[in-house]
Amino acid sequence: MDTSDELLRKPEPSALLYPDGVVRSLNDAMVRALGRPAEQCVGRYVWDLLPASQSSMVKRIVANATKQQLTMWVLEFPRPGRVSLVTLVEARTTTAAGGEQLVWVHALNVHNDLGSLLIPFRLSAKAAGLGLCVYLPQVEQIEWLGGAPAVGALFPEASVSLPWVVRHVHPDDRGALRRLLGSDATGRPWIGLRFQAEHGEWRQLVCQTRRIQLGYDGPEQIFGTIRDDTKHEARRKEMLAALGAERRRADEIAEFSSALISTATEQELQQVVLTRLAATFGGTGAALMLVGRGHLFVSSDGGITWRADVPPRISMDVQSPMAQATRTGKPLFIADQEEFLRRWPHADASPLQWPGPDAAVSIAPLGPAGDRPLGAWMVTYDSGHRPTPDESAFMLTLAELAGQALGRIRSQQARVELATAIQQSMLPTLPERLPGLELAARYRPCSVDLDIGGDWYDAFLVPDGTVALEIGDAQGHDVDAAAFMGQVHGAMRAIAAHEPNPGTVLTHTNDLLVAMDAPRFASCTMLHIDPHTGQVTGASAGHVPLLFAHADGSHDIRRLPGGPVLGILPDADYPQETFSLDKDTVLVMVTDGLVEGPDLTLDAGLEHTGTLAAQALHDGLNPEEIANRVLDDAIAMNHLDDLAVLIVRRT
Secondary structure: OOOHHHHHOOOOOEEEEOOOOEEEEEOHHHHHHHOOOHHHOOOOEHHHHOOHHHHHHHHHHHHHHHOOOOEEEEEEEOOOOOOEEEEEEEEEEEEOOOOOEEEEEEEOOOHHHHHHHHHHHHHHHHHOOOEEEEEEOOOOEEEEEEEOHHHHOOOOOOEEEHHHHHHHEOHHHHHHHHHHOOOOOOOOOOEEEEEEOOOOOEEEEEEEEEEEEEOOOOOEEEEEEEEEOHHHHHHHHHHHHHHHHHHHHHHHHHHHHHHHHHOOOHHHHHHHHHHHHHHHOOOOEEEEEEEEOOEEEEEEOOOOOEOOOOOOEEEOOOOOHHHHHHHHOOOEEEOOHHHHHHHOOOHHHOOEOOOOOOOEEEEEEOOOOOOOOOEEEEEEEOOOOOOOHHHHHHHHHHHHHHHHHHHHHHOOOHHHHHHHHHHHHHOOOOOOOEOOEEEEEEEEOOOOOOOOOOEEEEEEEOOOOOEEEEEEEEOOOOHHHHHHHHHHHHHHHHHHOOOOOHHHHHHHHHHHHHHOOOOOOEEEEEEEEOOOOOEEEEEEEOOOOEEEEEOOOOEEEEOOOEEOOEOOOOOOOOOOEEEEOOOOEEEEEEOHHHHOEOOEOHHHHHHHHHHHHHHHHHOOOOHHHHHHHHHHHHHHOOOOOOEEEEEEEEO
16 A cells, blocks of 8 residues: 555645544645645545535545445535535555554546536436536537436437527526526536427426546536426416415405495495495496395496386395395395396396396395395406305405494494404404314404504414414504504405415515505414414514413413514515424413503513413413403503413414
């Protein structure tokens, strides 16, 4: 065996390591390969001199060599400012003068088999769904080296000419192709190209090129990595389109709700309903029927035609769908004229001229069953339209809000009390049963001024089977705060139906509010909990930390990762965290008004509320009783802000 000094005099990059992997000495060729001065290498672990992605492999090579096992592997030396070096490295043991055991790591000559250096890259590319190719500028050829078969199928042969590739690249992207194939030594970022496959369809490719030296004294070549992002791009466009539709929908909802809030007379209410109702729900016409003196007095937009032989009012006693919905407080959907005539054979009593044999009609009462009848509104549709359950539920909610507006208008208290009604309608009734969970929530608005606030909570099942929980606080204690709270809460519900991650829901909600140029902001915490495993994933938008109350009487405070409050900073990021909720633990979600008071800081309030909830759990109280105790305590301490608490326990 050569002595250690002789090993370093070899032309190939070589280094001598101590058995623990620390560099003892290295030759000039290895210094050039590592791209750093020798004094920065000696005394350091060899794997610290290479990219982190190769660290574990280098450790394994050295460990095998110390066990008298000859080990070879292809490594990449990044060399800052120069092309990367890819070479085959061998590690074996050697003995220095005096008997010291060392590990000799050196590059091997692979002139006769440069293709072997590409095998790890091919395997990695295939595993990642990428294609690998090389550009040969001398002959203007692009050769396929392997990787994902689906990417390789875009090329008719293993080697294609550059002119052929240029012809298949979209004209607007040919400049990007030239940049990719440029001769500079540094790696380029990923660049998108539209590529027309052999069958004529356009594919969205994302490519990256860089120059690599194959072997320590081998040639430099331009290698390319190709990813087919066609499906991803299509999904991205669909998602952007859906998000755009949700934003437009949210704008319509926000405008409709705000307009209802602002009405102060019945005429204003008619104007709001008749100008917005049909457009909001995709109808062709809209009508508003208001109760007065035992009749329904009808007004409509231009999309509805009334019979000339019947007055535009309907007796509350007549058998008609409008009167029935108003009397019973139950919505109606009539699929076509045949159903209308079958269910209400005395159609002559109705002033409505049916829009067409296949037209449909939705009627929503302006108040729930059991309340004093106020009226109803109606939307007509072209043939074939059937509202979704969500659309029908939302129409009923808005109709009830309109009914509340009408009632407040008639009692000269429209603005303040309607805002309260909107807030209460936005605070959901928690599901009576959620598998594996017990929930309880309490809310009390601000105890000063208008008794209107922006706090909210929610709990609902999401498509992946987990339960979404949210609690938030919109800025302010007035009519606009209640309206803004409704917008934020509604937007989060809509977005959560398409996004499985709480952090992403907060990100899209923030983007929506920023795009709307919302005049206010809101804090919020959103969690997804798997009732079966107890796994919880959560993120926060500048909201109060979570509290955990344990059955032994102790408690914890958990501050979630997250980002700023919603509606302020564009492109804000909301990282999330995953943790577990044990069955002997109660999760307490609160707004700041419950834990802050005139004489109580936030930190002190969290400790106080956590202690109170933990003692309640230790005393055997259920979630409903714990929620009552926490809220009553805050009221007794004269907290002036809105108060909201959501209690969660696994069963």
